[in-house]
Amino acid sequence: MRNLWGRRGHARVDYVTAPVLYLLARRARLSPVPRRWADIFVGLILLAVTTTRTSLGLVRVVPFRWHGRLELASVAAQLALPWLAGFSGERRARHFFLGFATYNFLVWRATDWSAEE
Template sequence: MRFVPPRVHGVLDYLFAGLFIVAPFWFGFVSRVAQLSSFAFGGAILLLSLLTRYPLGVLRVIPFPVHGGIELVSSVALIALPWLGRFGDTPVARNFFVATGVILFGLWLTTDYKAAEQDQAGAWRRGLHGRA
């Protein structure tokens, strides 16, 4: 069931970060909390992606399975955020956060989080000490 490889996951992470950063403008969020939450989540996923040990990571300090755990918690938080942030009565922002939370949960369910670690271990065994 886990068929999304690390490289594809990385591309989706960066696209997701960009989506959250532009969403308040693109969708016209009227709630200030929704706007700030979207910017914060976009920045957080960008930072997480840059720091993750997978093909599109830059510093590669966070193991990919840990990245997955953070995404699982984030997916639940995104779904709950409209009500926790008191913008559940604004349909556009509410639907955006719930939909992206569901999509992120689906990505978590289908990503092979062990593949990046296995690729890295294989590279070390082959003597390729650079980035995998």
């Protein structure tokens, strides 16, 4: 897969992803536990994008490559979360998080993590 965007493009994607994830979690009618986890990821995405060294970061303290490493770790967490948090039996919630992890991996893969500002 070819890199589609660099720092600024990835930040834009993150700024769009957070509110969309929030809305999708409600639209999917997730039960309280998975919905709470979705909200946690919304907060983590916003924390990451606002603190990363990009032109769209508000407090630019996190190196862009670290952001990428943390994002990849979050993909692993999203994949395991239905089983770790005890909602793997909820088909809708399980598929929601597996889909979110897939989306997040594709965003990670499409980003040029060595891109200059």
